[in-house]
Amino acid sequence: DKAEYAAGHILSARNIPEGELNGRLREIEKFKSRPVVVNGPSGARAASVCSMLRKNGFGEAFALSGGIKSWVEASLPVEKGSPTR
Numbered sequence: 036d037k038a039e040y041a042a043g044h045i046l047s048a049r050n051i052p053e054g055e056l057n058g059r060l061r062e063i064e065k066f067k068s069r070p071v072v073v074n075g076p077s078g079a080r081a082a083s084v085c086s087m088l089r090k091n092g093f094g095e096a097f098a099l100s101g102g103i104k105s106w107v108e109a110s111l112p113v114e115k116g117s118p119t120r
Contacts, residue, residue, distance in 0.1 A: 039076050043103060043113040048074070053084050060091055067092050074099035074106065 040050040051059050063071070071093055073081040081098030088096035099106065107113060 037117060039103075041115060041117045043107065043115050045072070045074065045103070045106060046112050046114050053080055053087075056084060056087055063093075067094070070095040070097060072097050072099050075102045076104060 036052055037050065040048070044050070049063065051062070071088060073084045073088070073096060075081055079102070081102065085096040085098050101108075103113070
């Protein structure tokens with residue numbers, strides 16, 4: 036959700052909540068040929084989002100194990116702030 040995204044996200048990540056994904060697939064069409072990493076606060080919802088993406092032609096959709104929490108714990112870069120949309 037927007038609050039989770041604003042609290043910290045992977046650099047250049049797009050904020051597309053699970054409930055909006057089907058209606059916003061056009062926004063990410065250009066990424067179909069590249070690996071897509073799905074993340075959230077803990078990674079729990081990411082698996083269902085990956086499944087949805089694969090059904091829509093995103094062959095390489097991966098859930099970030101442990102979510103953004105594991106990313107931060109690994110000292111990988113994050114940015115904070117609200118989504119542009």
